[in-house]
Amino acid sequence: MRIAFSYAPGKIILAGEHAVVYGHPAISLSIDRGVRIKVQERTHLSGPIGPTLKATGLGFVGCVIPGVDGEGPLVLRQALERLVELLGERVRDLDFTAESAIPGGRGLGSSAALSVAMIRGAKQYFGEPLSKDEEARHALELEKIFHGSPSGIDHTVVSHGGLICYQRAQEPKIEPILMSRPLSFAIGIAGPHGGTLKAVEALSVRASRHPERFKHIFEGIANLVGEMKESLKNGQLAAVGELMNVNQGYLNALSVSTVELENLCGIARGCGALGAKLTGAGGGGAVIALVEEDPASVVTAFEKAGFLAFSTTCESKEKLEA
Numbered sequence: 211m212r213i214a215f216s217y218a219p220g221k222i223i224l225a226g227e228h229a230v231v232y233g234h235p236a237i238s239l240s241i242d243r244g245v246r247i248k249v250q251e252r253t254h255l256s257g258p259i260g261p262t263l264k265a266t267g268l269g270f271v272g273c274v275i276p277g278v279d280g281e282g283p284l285v286l287r288q289a290l291e292r293l294v295e296l297l298g299e300r301v302r303d304l305d306f307t308a309e310s311a312i313p314g315g316r317g318l319g320s321s322a323a324l325s326v327a328m329i330r331g332a333k334q335y336f337g338e339p340l341s342k343d344e345e346a347r348h349a350l351e352l353e354k355i356f357h358g359s360p361s362g363i364d365h366t367v368v369s370h371g372g373l374i375c376y377q378r379a380q381e382p383k384i385e386p387i388l389m390s391r392p393l394s395f396a397i398g399i400a401g402p403h404g405g406t407l408k409a410v411e412a413l414s415v416r417a418s419r420h421p422e423r424f425k426h427i428f429e430g431i432a433n434l435v436g437e438m439k440e441s442l443k444n445g446q447l448a449a450v451g452e453l454m455n456v457n458q459g460y461l462n463a464l465s466v467s468t469v470e471l472e473n474l475c476g477i478a479r480g481c482g483a484l485g486a487k488l489t490g491a492g493g494g495g496a497v498i499a500l501v502e503e504d505p506a507s508v509v510t511a512f513e514k515a516g517f518l519a520f521s522t523t524c525e526s527k528e529k530l531e532a
């Protein structure tokens with residue numbers, strides 16, 4: 211029996227989430243945890259037509275089968291149907307088994323990683339080449355099912371890997387950033403957010419009530435993204451951390467932070483983190499804390515406060531490939 215394996219990493223956003231939806235630049239990087247997928251011929255032959263998806267670690271259990279008579283969360287069933295439309299009816303004969311090391315709904319790119327890994331896995335199974343362009347196009351279609359009208363930053367960084375500056379456009383601008391040293395983070399997990407789609411929509415309603423105020427905040431975020439890019443290139447981690455703190459202040463002003471996320475930021479800064487902020491849509495999710503060297507003390511402090519936590523180290527892709 212033919213079997214294919216694939217992998218795609220999760221991501222964090224160092225600066226610029228939400229503003230990126232409005233065309234401003236943002237900085238994101240892939241992390242050393244992600245979604246692994248095994249693809250094989252469908253074994254679940256009775257009942258509705260596949261493909262099927264069995265997953266662990268993504269915040270749901272059980273088997274997902276698309277179609278009106280299918281099983282599992284609607285959004286995943288719709289994503290599987292979209293995958294069939296993108297790659298052909300032959301995908302109905304496939305079983306996907308996904309194992310995720312990134313918790314779902316926490317702003318760590320689980321849906322983008324799942325999308326990219328499924329596309330890679332299916333193409334690998336069919337023995338067909340997959341260009342970066344095709345991968346990104348298909349992943350965006352799946353991401354639209356998960357997030358409505360996403361900026362595209364999540365699937366782009368997951369597909370590209372490493373550290374990038376991203377700007378939404380008809381032809382998105384993707385600028386790899388070459389860091390002079392690796393970045394170490396402690397990541398603290400808060401409760402799940404209410405979904406990126408809802409967070410983005412609610413923010414646009416608030417922004418429409420105070421267009422001038424929100425315009426200034428988005429411009430402030432865009433300016434700090436520019437500064438952070440230079441600090442990353444020059445290895446000035448203290449400056450990167452300070453700019454993360456400033457970005458967190460802006461995100462709070464946008465009302466996408468929560469008491470839990472602010473608490474996690476406070477814990478991290480109290481333990482000597484260079485900077486801490488929420489990552490992704492907010493309203494729950496996760497906090498990333500940049501540390502000078504060893505993230506262990508911040509991870510322990512998060513855990514002592516009752517939060518799930520882990521550490522991650524990231525390098526620019528160009529460095530990894532060197």
Ligand code: MEV
Nearest residue numbers: 227228360361362490491
């Ligand atoms: C989600 O990871 C980041 C947001 O900016 C939404 C988007 O870019 O589509 C909140």
